[in-house]
Amino acid sequence: MLNLKHLVSFLLLFVSMQTVKAQLGFSHEIGAIAGPVQFRSDFGGRDENETNFGNSGIGIGLIHYINFSYRADCNCYTTDTYFNDHFKLRNELSYNRTKLNHFGKWVGADRTSLDADRLRVHSGVASNLDIGTQLEYFPLSIRDFQAFAYSFAPYISLGVHYTYSSPQATTTYGDGNVFNADNIYSYWYQDDSYLPPLESGATREYPIDTKPFSAWSAVASVGVRYKLTKLSDLLLDLRWQYYFSDWVDGLNHELDFNKNNDWLVWLNFGYVYYLD
Template identity: 50%
Template sequence: MILFAFCKQEVHSQAGFSHEIGVITGPVAFYSDYGIRGNNETNTGNVGFGFGIIHYLNFSYRADCNCYTRDKFFNDHFKVRNELDYHKTNLQHYGPLVADDETSVFSDQLRAVTASTRVIEIGSQLEYFPLSIRDFASMQYRLAPFISFGVHYVNFDPEAESSLAPGGDINSPVATGDKYRNAYQQEGGSTWSVVGSIGVRYKLNDYADIMLDSRWTYYFSDWVDGLNPGLEQNGILPVPENKANDWIYWLNIGYIHYLD
């Protein structure tokens, strides 16, 4: 596991420093127990927005001497990315069961639910650049693709309510059928996640890059969205379609500044 790391180094005003900071933002598609797997309406409807603060350790350059490090493969092709992220997604049920022509009690219960989840993540990723980081820093080329993998600690805070129940009580018998009995959780919690991404940097100048990052995050919990239907919860019916924990796809754009 890669832990948050901060080097105690003097920073000088020259291009190619050991520390980089930036911000990222973009839409988050939340794949959860709301809606139906593979349903286009679900995939486009349960979309939120996120932003983050990022910090890089750049091993190709030493800040204490304003010089390149020894020419090693790791130094010229890897960076450590540390970040703090926040995203929120409004959630609801989609699919054939909530179509306008469905008039069953169960369909009415699904349509009446509105929910959301707020997620804070902190962690690190090891980022690999196939092309030389030194050559990119010296602007020998403008584009630098990368892939990364890491681990995040996650805190989540879900909410859900039903317009059918007094006070919006989502766990009221009026609001949930047998399948979703005891499946909604209002309390926040924490878990871990694995993060993988593929992206590209574009060099604006000696001191700044912009970045496009396509990221997948898989949570080690099925409660991040506040909904986890199953036989263990309802004690009556198995829910075979609930096959995986929650996960997200985040397409973000970022600005990265090389510190002076």
């Protein structure tokens, strides 16, 4: 299993490889990002504002760009092609953390069932370390932006990230053991009649799992850069990240209304410095 040490080692190796590539005619940019995260998971009712805003956290990250429009080895522009003037490659190491609770109509004051009581006191944490790459497309000329022809440069991006997740789960119901099905919302887990039958010899997976694990995710974003100085930009980026797993929050309710994989929305602000 990939751990933090392996992720950092991989990042250092990757940056080293890109430094070598700079000798071949590219330049580099480095920066940092931070901002609020909304984590959409099996906690709370999906598509409810109370859930979406209640289950909000924070994300931070280090970013590295390969700038194809400028050559670091000669302080000159590269060959004037559409790709060089409109695309950048973004590499990232980031971390997001969100405290999760059940919100919405199922835990309202008018709900007096035992399941509502269980949901109200069940909490979790989504804790994710990401490493990945995105290809950013700038519809306006990157060269012109660097030359102060305009102050703002919008972009869109698409990429893939590898995520190392360390979810947490707690409850104060009953004896406080989240791995006791009587203490959590799990009527369907204890009664197979609510779900399709299992294959012969198979067992139903418990709906909470807090073991660290790794998963892939797809990342798409829309953003804009603001030219601050000759060698620095500010950026604003709105990201959508879809995980190819429903266990990122440590919870998996196998019900029709909660069967989607986990995903998040991240509004991040950043600073980028051009390595000249």
